[in-house]
Structure formats: C-alpha cells, structure tokens
Amino acid sequence: MPPIPGSGLAKGLAVTLRTMTKKTVTAQYPDAQPELPPRTRGVIGLFEENCTVCMLCARECPDWCIYIDSHKETVPAAVEGGRERSRNVLDRFAIDFSLCMYCGICIEVCPFDALFWSPEFEYAETDIHELTHERDKLREWMWTVPEPPALDPGAEEPKEVAAARKAAEKLAAAQEQAAQEQAAQRQAAEQTPAAPEQPARQEDEGPAE
Amino acid sequence: MSHLAAAAEQGFLSPTGVEIAFLLVGIATLGAAVVTVTTKQLVHAALWLVVALGGLAVEYLLLTAEFIAWVQVLIYVGSVVVLLLFGLMLTKAPIGRSPDADSGNRWAALTVAVAAAAALVWVVVDAFRTQWIDLDGPAQGSTRVTGEFLFQHWVLPFEALSVLLLAALVGAIVLSRKSDNDKEQR
Amino acid sequence: MNDVLDVALRLVVVFAVFMVLPLVVGQTEHKVMAHMQGRLGPMYAGGFHGWAQLVADGVKFAQKEDIxxxxxxxxxxxLAPAVALLPYLLVLVAIPIGPSESAVGQVIDAGIFFVLAVMGVGVLGSLMAGWASANKFSLLGGLRTAAQLLAYELPMLLTAASVAMAAGTVSLPGILNAFEWWWLPWQIVGAIVFFVAGLAELQRPPFDMPVADSEIIFGAYTEYTGLRFALFLLAEYAGIVVLCGLTTVLFLGGWHGPWGADGLGWVWTLLKTAILAFGVIWLRVTYPRLREDQLQKLAWTVLIPLALAQIALTGIVKVAIQ
Incomplete structure (x- = not known):
C-alpha cells in the first residue's frame, strides 16, 4: 500500500514532539559532575610505591612526555654475612600533560602496576608549563582511581585468582590423596569396608574449591 | 451651485492642517520623483521611487481614499518595486554611480512628461474645480463606496482591464515558453 | 486633549506589545527548540531557567561595534534594519485582540489591505540590506528574498480575499464580527495556505533559503553586526507575532471561543496566537530547508491552485447560503 501523502511530514512532527516530552540529555557539567566509568582516560595517576624505576614507561611513551630521575642506593645486608643489595630510588617522576596524547601505552607496559588511569579531568592551567605535573600531584591523583569494574558474567577469571585457585586445588588434591592413602592403610589394617566414608569426605572438600 | 457655496463657505485654499500636510507631502513626493529620474545610482532611483509612491499613498489617505491608498502600497511598493529591485540585482547594478545611466532622449522624455502632467492637471482641475468632499455618511473612497462605484458604474472598464491583463499574462507565458522547434534543434 | 491622551496611550500599549511579545516568542523558541532536540536551552541568564537570555543577548548586541x-x-x-522592522510595528496597530473598541490600536477600514501592504514593505528592508552590503552572499540572499516574496505574496492575498468574501468586509474587526464557528472547516484550506505563505514571507525555516546560514551565511544580513543585526532578528520575531495574530484573526475566529467571549475575548486571541507561534517553532525544528526550486514549485503549483480553489469554494458557499 502506498503511504498516505504527508504521512512522512506528520511523522517528523511526531518525532520532535515526542522528544520534547522526554528527559533531556544535557549534562549540566559545572553544576553536576559527570559520572565517568572506571578507566576513563582522564589523567594518569602514579602509585609510586610500586615503581621500580625500570623506565619502560618513559621509553615506550610516543610523545616523550614522562620524565624520570633516580639514583641507586645500597641496602645493607639483611642477614649477618649476607651480600649488600642495591636498589633504585625514584627522585622525580613527571608527566607533561601538554604533550601527552592519552594513548595509555605507559600504563599498559608498566610491569609493576605503578601507573593507572583516573577519571579526574579538571586540571586545566593558564600556563602551558604548569601542565607538567610532578610525582606528588600524580600520587594525589592515585586516590581518585576508582575500583576496577566487576567482570562480565561468564568472563575468564583474573589471572592472579586463577593461579591462586590452581594452587589451592593442587593442595587439596594432595591432601585428599594423602587421606586416601591413610584410609587405605587403615582399611588394610582393620579390614572394614570403606565405602560409606567416601561421600562424606567429598562433601567436606566442596567449599575448598 | 451647492459646491460653489461650500467653497465660498470654506474659502478656496483655506489653510487647514490637512491641506498644509497635503501640500507638504505633495512637495516631498514631487522631489522624490524628480530625484528618481535624475539620480545616476540605479538602486537609489528604485528606492526613491518607493518614497514617491509612498508619498502618493499618503496623499490618497489625506483625500479619504483609504482603500486606494493601501492598494497603492500593496501593489506598487510591495510588488512592483520588489520586481524592479530584483531586476536591478540580476543586472549587477553597481554601488555608486553608473556613468551610462543617462539617456540621449532626455529632452523628448521631459516634453512627454510635462505634456502628460499638464493634461492630467487640466483634466482633474476641470473635472472637480472647487468641489468639496462630503464627509457626512460613509467616506468617499472607503472600501464599500469604492466597491459600489467600481461594480455599478465602472464594471465595463474594469472587465476590459481584466481581459487586458489576462491577455498580457497569456502573452508572457507564450513568450517565455520554449517552442518545440528550439527543443528539436537541441 | 482626551483624544490625544487616548491615542498616545494606545500607541504606548502597542509599542509595549511590540517590544515584549517577540521576545517572549524568541525565548519560547530557545526553550522549545532545545527540548525538541533533547537539550535544556539557556539555563543561567536571569536565574530561573534562563528567562533573561534574550535581554542578555540584547545587551551584548548593543555593546558590539557598529560596522x-x-x-x-x-x-x-x-537604513535597512529600520525599514525591515517598522512595518511590523505598524501592522500590530491594526490587529484587534478583543471585541471592544479599546482592544485594537486603530480600526482601519481596509484592514486586510493595510496589513498585507505594510507587511510587504518590510521585505524591502532585506532587499536594501542585500544590495547595499556589497557582498556576493548578501546579493544572493536579496535575490532569493525577492523571488520568494513575489511567489508567496499572491497565495497570501488570494486566501485573505477568500476570508473577505466570506465576511463581506475587509475590515479586521468586521471579519471577526461576522465570524461563525463553521467558517473553520469552510476556510481551513485557505488558513493553511495563508499560514504557509506567511512563513515563507518571513523566511522562517523550512522556507529560509534566502538566509540559509550554512550556504550563504545569513544572506542579506551577512555584513550586519551589533544593534542593526539585532533589529533584523527582532523583525523576524515580530513577524512571527504578526503572522500568528493575523491568522488567528482571519481564520481562527480571534476572540471567539467556546465560552467566555465577553470580557475574556483577548485571552482567546492570545491563546490562539501562542499556539500558532508554537507551531512556527515546531515546524522550524522538524523540517529541513527547502531548496530554491522546491520553494518556487510549492508556491506556484500547490499553494496558488489551492488558494484559487478556496476562493471558488467560498464563492459557491456564499451564493448558496444567501
């Protein structure tokens, strides 16, 4: 059936009228802060306790906007007769946000989880030089880093959890085996049937998994 | 006779406010008209024509011919001048003087204009002389009176004019249409 | 002396209406357009939902350099902005908002002709601006304005003539005195044609080809800044008020309403005008701009035949009921 002439025009009018009755999408920003998701590329926070001054971030940065100074310190031997260790101490960690292009490569490459994305974005300055932020400021931003969001249902579990679980399972399996051997030894010794005991044992192991 | 008596009562050209206004507007209109034909800036000429036509409308108003006045504005200022300006813009009228905005026929044109003006003035003066408008009852020139005059006493000229305009319309369409021969040539 | 006072008072009231109503329409446009696009519109000026936005705009315009x-x-x-704006002020004088003698600036015998004639003069302002700016875009805008005016003046006049025929008078209060409710369906085609042609004459979207800001940079107003530009904008909004008021008076029965015709007639007039003004804004938000050839085609092949048909219908019904 061909459309009624003018029905398209009427449809257009209906769309605008319907939109008028709906809630607006305007974000009234200075009055109301936006709700930004975790990992929003607002600013880069530094968790400096984790930093080992490996310099990977500074080297991978395509803009060369990360400045790191450090020196080496010698730590006396922990035990009597042991060897002295040396470790790196961070003197300066600065990111020039007038150069940074927010690619996030530094955060990706950091092997010790010392860099994080923070949704904080209100750090405009009136002078471009003031956009180079030093480690104290970067450390402050670390407090604004939100918890990572929950995993999707059905997602692969995090690596560290998986590793911990594997270890726990191994341990449990080893214990079970040990218990079974013990039981077998006892069975052999007392000559009683072991069949009713086995299910009860499995129930005990359930929560450990 | 009554007209003459009325004239005697009022006095010929007794300077009432309306008459003074009529004269002043008339002078302004005349001045605008003269500038229209003498200025060398084409668009200015068209705009001065607006002033002249508007002045005429005011004169009609002062003569209680309200209907004619508004029709004058509607047709001449609202449409004819717009058409004129449209044409001028299409022809790239320059801002400032156009050196060629003059005609070799200016004396002939002046003669025709003066003759036409003299004929009109003579006819009008001869027709009305010292007649005074009767302001009691519906004003002469109000819409109702004008309509009644037009469609009772002047129907034939009115219809003749309509036919003339229709003929002009058809003629314009015929002229602006592409003939079949042109199409074949392309 | 009393007469002088009376005239002065009427003029002051008309002037006040002329200064206030366009701003109200403008503010409504800000807000309605915003909400139709899922936005909020002005929220700060004046505190409460940005009610003073246009006042702030006016102050800004006044501060700008006049170039x-x-x-x-x-x-x-x-001179052009004044020529564009003043006619609408004059038209407002003749529009009656209530049945009594005091509810109209000045009763004019040939009201329809006066109103349409003076509205036509307003377009001269755009033409003057377009030509005098010495700018290609302005010239194009001026040309398009002229072409549009020539095309849309005719349907407007024809439909107005249809109403005048129905009422047997060309005076605006006279038409309203003769109004009956069944004129509404009788003249509905004429009303639509009149309204659409009026929109086109005001160069409101979707008929804003002459000022198309995205292609010829606001056409005739390209070179204007500051107060003169503001005057052109004011003329546009005054034009909306005038067009809506006229449509109300001619086709929608002005002060007539289902109840409360005595005393509250002016409320009806204002209400109908406001609804029409909302319609103007609604159309602007909804439809894209018509192309120049579409504009001309709409006028000559749709609106004028419809207007002529309306006149024929009016004539037949008029003869039949007599």
Missing part, C-alpha cells in the same frame, strides 16, 4: 563595510552603500545599509 559598515568600506564598499557598502552607507546610508541604505544603515
């Missing part, structure tokens, strides 16, 4: 381009035709360039 006349070097090659422009100075006098005409400066």
């Amino acid at each position: 006349v381009p070097a090659d422009a035709d100075r006098r005409i360039f400066q």
Whole structure:
C-alpha cells in the first residue's frame, strides 16, 4: 500500500514532539559532575610505591612526555654475612600533560602496576608549563582511581585468582590423596569396608574449591 | 451651485492642517520623483521611487481614499518595486554611480512628461474645480463606496482591464515558453 | 486633549506589545527548540531557567561595534534594519485582540489591505540590506528574498480575499464580527495556505533559503553586526507575532471561543496566537530547508491552485447560503 501523502511530514512532527516530552540529555557539567566509568582516560595517576624505576614507561611513551630521575642506593645486608643489595630510588617522576596524547601505552607496559588511569579531568592551567605535573600531584591523583569494574558474567577469571585457585586445588588434591592413602592403610589394617566414608569426605572438600 | 457655496463657505485654499500636510507631502513626493529620474545610482532611483509612491499613498489617505491608498502600497511598493529591485540585482547594478545611466532622449522624455502632467492637471482641475468632499455618511473612497462605484458604474472598464491583463499574462507565458522547434534543434 | 491622551496611550500599549511579545516568542523558541532536540536551552541568564537570555543577548548586541563595510552603500545599509522592522510595528496597530473598541490600536477600514501592504514593505528592508552590503552572499540572499516574496505574496492575498468574501468586509474587526464557528472547516484550506505563505514571507525555516546560514551565511544580513543585526532578528520575531495574530484573526475566529467571549475575548486571541507561534517553532525544528526550486514549485503549483480553489469554494458557499 502506498503511504498516505504527508504521512512522512506528520511523522517528523511526531518525532520532535515526542522528544520534547522526554528527559533531556544535557549534562549540566559545572553544576553536576559527570559520572565517568572506571578507566576513563582522564589523567594518569602514579602509585609510586610500586615503581621500580625500570623506565619502560618513559621509553615506550610516543610523545616523550614522562620524565624520570633516580639514583641507586645500597641496602645493607639483611642477614649477618649476607651480600649488600642495591636498589633504585625514584627522585622525580613527571608527566607533561601538554604533550601527552592519552594513548595509555605507559600504563599498559608498566610491569609493576605503578601507573593507572583516573577519571579526574579538571586540571586545566593558564600556563602551558604548569601542565607538567610532578610525582606528588600524580600520587594525589592515585586516590581518585576508582575500583576496577566487576567482570562480565561468564568472563575468564583474573589471572592472579586463577593461579591462586590452581594452587589451592593442587593442595587439596594432595591432601585428599594423602587421606586416601591413610584410609587405605587403615582399611588394610582393620579390614572394614570403606565405602560409606567416601561421600562424606567429598562433601567436606566442596567449599575448598 | 451647492459646491460653489461650500467653497465660498470654506474659502478656496483655506489653510487647514490637512491641506498644509497635503501640500507638504505633495512637495516631498514631487522631489522624490524628480530625484528618481535624475539620480545616476540605479538602486537609489528604485528606492526613491518607493518614497514617491509612498508619498502618493499618503496623499490618497489625506483625500479619504483609504482603500486606494493601501492598494497603492500593496501593489506598487510591495510588488512592483520588489520586481524592479530584483531586476536591478540580476543586472549587477553597481554601488555608486553608473556613468551610462543617462539617456540621449532626455529632452523628448521631459516634453512627454510635462505634456502628460499638464493634461492630467487640466483634466482633474476641470473635472472637480472647487468641489468639496462630503464627509457626512460613509467616506468617499472607503472600501464599500469604492466597491459600489467600481461594480455599478465602472464594471465595463474594469472587465476590459481584466481581459487586458489576462491577455498580457497569456502573452508572457507564450513568450517565455520554449517552442518545440528550439527543443528539436537541441 | 482626551483624544490625544487616548491615542498616545494606545500607541504606548502597542509599542509595549511590540517590544515584549517577540521576545517572549524568541525565548519560547530557545526553550522549545532545545527540548525538541533533547537539550535544556539557556539555563543561567536571569536565574530561573534562563528567562533573561534574550535581554542578555540584547545587551551584548548593543555593546558590539557598529560596522559598515568600506564598499557598502552607507546610508541604505544603515537604513535597512529600520525599514525591515517598522512595518511590523505598524501592522500590530491594526490587529484587534478583543471585541471592544479599546482592544485594537486603530480600526482601519481596509484592514486586510493595510496589513498585507505594510507587511510587504518590510521585505524591502532585506532587499536594501542585500544590495547595499556589497557582498556576493548578501546579493544572493536579496535575490532569493525577492523571488520568494513575489511567489508567496499572491497565495497570501488570494486566501485573505477568500476570508473577505466570506465576511463581506475587509475590515479586521468586521471579519471577526461576522465570524461563525463553521467558517473553520469552510476556510481551513485557505488558513493553511495563508499560514504557509506567511512563513515563507518571513523566511522562517523550512522556507529560509534566502538566509540559509550554512550556504550563504545569513544572506542579506551577512555584513550586519551589533544593534542593526539585532533589529533584523527582532523583525523576524515580530513577524512571527504578526503572522500568528493575523491568522488567528482571519481564520481562527480571534476572540471567539467556546465560552467566555465577553470580557475574556483577548485571552482567546492570545491563546490562539501562542499556539500558532508554537507551531512556527515546531515546524522550524522538524523540517529541513527547502531548496530554491522546491520553494518556487510549492508556491506556484500547490499553494496558488489551492488558494484559487478556496476562493471558488467560498464563492459557491456564499451564493448558496444567501
């Protein structure tokens, strides 16, 4: 059936009228802060306790906007007769946000989880030089880093959890085996049937998994 | 006779406010008209024509011919001048003087204009002389009176004019249409 | 002395209406357009939902430098905004909002002709601006304005004539005195044609080809800044008020309403005008701009035949009921 002439025009009018009755999408920003998701590329926070001054971030940065100074310190031997260790101490960690292009490569490459994305974005300055932020400021931003969001249902579990679980399972399996051997030894010794005991044992192991 | 008596009562050209206004507007209109034909800036000429036509409308108003006045504005200022300006813009009228905005026929044109003006003035003066408008009852020139005059006493000229305009319309369409021969040539 | 006072008072009231209603329409446009696009619109000026936004705009315009381009035709360039704005003020004088003698600025015998004639003069302002700016875009805008005016003046006049035929008078209060409710369906085609042609004459979207800001940079107003530009904008909004008021008076029965015709007639007039003004804004938000050829085609092949058909219908019904 061909459309009624003018029905398209009427449809257009209906769309605008319907939109008028709906809630607006305007974000009234200075009055109301936006709700930004975790990992929003607002600013880069530094968790400096984790930093080992490996310099990977500074080297991978395509803009060369990360400045790191450090020196080496010698730590006396922990035990009597042991060897002295040396470790790196961070003197300066600065990111020039007038150069940074927010690619996030530094955060990706950091092997010790010392860099994080923070949704904080209100750090405009009136002078471009003031956009180079030093480690104290970067450390402050670390407090604004939100918890990572929950995993999707059905997602692969995090690596560290998986590793911990594997270890726990191994341990449990080893214990079970040990218990079974013990039981077998006892069975052999007392000559009683072991069949009713086995299910009860499995129930005990359930929560450990 | 009554007209003459009325004239005697009022006095010929007794300077009432309306008459003074009529004269002043008339002078302004005349001045605008003269500038229209003498200025060398084409668009200015068209705009001065607006002033002249508007002045005429005011004169009609002062003569209680309200209907004619508004029709004058509607047709001449609202449409004819717009058409004129449209044409001028299409022809790239320059801002400032156009050196060629003059005609070799200016004396002939002046003669025709003066003759036409003299004929009109003579006819009008001869027709009305010292007649005074009767302001009691519906004003002469109000819409109702004008309509009644037009469609009772002047129907034939009115219809003749309509036919003339229709003929002009058809003629314009015929002229602006592409003939079949042109199409074949392309 | 009393007469003088009376006239002065009427003029002051008309002037006040002329200054206030366009701003109200403008503010409504800000808000309605915003909400139709899922936005909030102005929220700060004046505190409560940005009610003073247009006042703030006016102050801003007044502070701007008044620039006349070097090659422009100075006098005409400066005169154009006044020519565009004043006619609407004059038209407002003749629109009756209530049944009593005191509810109209001035009763004019040939009201329809006066109103349409003076509205037509307003377009001269755009033409003058377009030509005097010495700018290609302005010239194009002026040309398009002229072409549009020539095309849309005719349907407007024809439909107005249809109402005049129905009422047997060309005076605006006279038409309203003769109004009956069944004129509404009788003249509905004429009303639509009149309204659409009026929109086109005001160069409101979707008929804003002459000012198309995205292609010819606001057409005739390209070179204008500051107060003169503001005057052109004010003329546009005054035009909306005038068009909606006229449509109300001619086709929607002005002060007539289902109840409360005595005393509250002016409320009906204002209400109908406001609804029409909302319609103007609604159309602007909804439809894209018509192309120049579509504009001309709409006028000559749709609106004028419809207007002529309306006149024929009016004539037949008029003869039949007599």
